[in-house]
Amino acid sequence: MQLDMQSYIFTAIEQKWQNRWKAQKSIIDRNLLTAKNIPKYYMLNMFPYPSGSGLHVGHYVGYIASDIVCRYYKHIGYHVMNPMGFDAFGLPAEQHAIQTGQHPSITTQKNIAKYITQLDQIGLDFDWDQSVNTSEPAYYKWTQWIFLQMFNSWYHTATQKASPIKTLIDEFACHGNTKVEAACDDHTPIFSAQEWNTFSETEKQAKLLHYRLAYLRDSIVNWCEGLGTVLANEEVKDGFSERGGYPVTRKKMKQWSLRMTAYAQRLLTDLEPLDWPLSTKEMQRNWIGKSQGAEISFRVQGERGKTITVFTTRPETIFGACFIVLAPEHPWASFMAQQRSDVELISYIETAKNRSERNRLAETTFLSGVFLGACVIHPFTGAPLPIWVADYVLPGYGTGAIMGVPAHDKRDYTFAQSFDLLTLPVIESTILIEDGPYELTEGTMINSDFLNGLSVAEAAEKVMEKLTQKRIGKYKVNYRLQDPTFSRQRYWGEPFPIYYKEDGLPYALSPNQLPLLLPAVSSYKPNQSGVPPLGNASNWSTPEGYPLDLHTMPGWAGSSWYFLRYMDPHNQETFLSREKEAYWKGVDCYIGGAEHATGHLLYARFWTKVLDDLGYIHISEPFPKLLHQGLIQQVTAIAYRLKDKNIFVSAGLIAEHDVVPMYIPIAFVEKGVVDIKALKTWHPDFADARFLLEEGKYICGGKMEKMSKSKYNVVEPEQIIAQYGADALRLYLMFLGPLEQSKPWDLSGIEGVSRFLNKVWRFVHHAKNAYAATALPPNEAMIKIMHKTIKKVTESIKKCSFNTAISSLMICLNNLSSLETVPLSIVEDFILLLDPFAPHMAAELWESIGKTSNLAEVPFPVWNEAYLEEKSFEYAIAVNGKVRTKMVFDHDASPMAIEKAALANQVIQKWLAGKSTKNVVVVPKKMVNIVV
């Protein structure tokens, strides 16, 4: 028996099948499959950014999960599409270009090649013929094209749809903009049809820009003079750039923006029916942040005609308003500061502006602020309310000004406490003012003139009536969601298909000029005066000589619509043909990380709606079903550098120093001790660093965090595959725990799945040899084991509960291997069940038992419920909820009979001795509980 049992040499087997699959793939005729009337399944994976360090084990989790599901769907007869592509524009390749001069496209190509190898080596059955690369002109041509659609559209609030800009021009020609219901900039000037028709082309364009879905506006950005560029919040640490340590200021810059707020309500409403994790829906809901309230205008004392408009969600508390607070960015704040040359105020505004929003919001005990030196008049009482400038009010939300109601708002309360301001309660409550604010929206109004005695809800209604009547307030729905800034001062992104005429206004290139190729540049850095890298291109202008836009699009541009392109990736006429869309009908299942909950997933929904409105596609939601894969976590290593010095302090000594934590590669750490030599050669920053040691060692700090290149804690898969094989790694990553949960990386568990695979191998070969000549029918016990497993595995795959699917395969194998002999039909079923999880081994075993059919297309086993029925059930018999014994009863035993038998049981008798039975609960097929 031992003689012909080959051993399981996974390297050879995996290579063999990967090659064979590739050959099979190339002869698949998709058009034929499409034409046949078989059901389709479009699986979508969040595509990766191809970074230089390659894939890490965390990336595989979602891909393996989708591969399992897809292999299953193929087994049950679906035409499956599971494409993979690359979100290839991004900062790392650009940084690399700045450092080495190598063009980012070369770096990107190299990285992509590595990624493809890494994806192939684990047996992922991707449809590479459908792949996309967002940085290729053939792809970004359409990203630019979609941008032009946004530029050439406006949002009609009456129909709740985007519409071509031409319809707006027609409207202006007939009625001016007095009647039009449109999403537009604040303070858009009013004009009549007559005026419109006399406007110059320049004036018309300027007016239209207030309405376009893609428009220019002043955005506040993190400007770093030293690097000549804008930085992400994460690149800014305590007001200094992470790279180089240059000061960073917040500065207004003209930027492209997308009018996403116009879609806020639809993004909110349409979220409801989506089959998404509830937590993700909740996060998007909170991100959109709809709040209903009022805008109320306050007259400024002694300033004729000047008013300050605040947004409040609690207009009924207006009599409790004790002060007005402006964001430091509020135009009136700096105006007043300048006018009065108020040094304190000017400097406060400056510093406050440069604090990060998170910092500003994180303050809990003391809120900073400065009195503006003016007051507004309370519209009902006529009392003067002081105007303050404070950074706990943010410019981007509401009107950038609030009325402070300290008695009923936590932040306002803290602010009032910080400056000893008056606090006036207007809702009756048992909470004393000294104990904090009363924030509930229930109770009876007090100290509120005409609102006294009303409930909060009644008061809200009444006060709105009054405010509207007096024309000082109106209902207002406000969203936390902002129009996202869409331009970047970068090189490696999509250029804007926009040029500027002498009038300084943006004009669109015509679609036939697309793609607008990224130009060659002499340097990838922004130039000294802060002109973006595209400024370094020669002849960056239209054929007529008009200068082209110097910005590029952000990383999320290409990823906002790639799921559409997958359906028709090679079409040069359109980004997605009507026929292909009609066949695939969009994504069936999307698997990706929860960390994109409010970014990518929201942007993609927004773009989809725009394209749907304009009639280019016919789906309103891109991802009807969404699953998250959890992060793989791994220990990070943290070194502590003295502020402003290139000296690193060992972890035990940091209490005595002012240090900045920095990630270092976990690879250089052994039991908390850092290999300083390795560190010094790793990065120039460390080359001549000094180290303050403890007991001769440099000890680093550490945390469990998500595996990520930027934290230098990734585990690369090659070595694991070489040691255990791709099937083992697949199985292990799925066996680790529930798909959606974060899991710490720990290699020791892989031994278990590796043993399992070896056991499967021996089992099949043993069965094969024992039964080569005969074909005995399986007995009842085997059938029961098998059908139980088929059911469990099938249901688990459908629930994406792969860890339990694998464990039931293990249980099944343990049961089967304890049997003397097992017929081949049982072995066949087992191989089929294993196939989605460990496809290389399954294919090899399939062949080894003499099968010539393509395993991937063999129908999945189906269980028969009749085989699973049990005749009896083992009841747990509990006394007062504690299980004391177990008894077996037939399914048709009556509750009365069970109760009687249970009470008569010897063990139970012992527990009942001397007590009276109060109650007996018999739950059929569950348990018995006797209460004494």
Add this chain to the structure above:
RNA sequence: ACGGAUGUGGCGGAAUUGGUAGACGCGCUAGACUUAGGAUCUAGUACCGUAAGGUGUGGGGGUUCGAGUCCCUUCAUCCGUACCA
């Protein structure tokens, strides 16, 4: 700070819908086979206790005949917070 999630043996985790907590795997202990074992097989393994028994799902409280599961409260950890992808 805000929003979201997670917390069960030494470890990863399992547990239909409120009904026998700890499936499956790692690790560990003992044994078998073996020249050998980082192979394989067998048995055991939540904790305390010699036992009878008791205690156990981050902590505290509640609902219930019965709670890992439902409610309240609290703590810890992780993810996101708009130019990282």
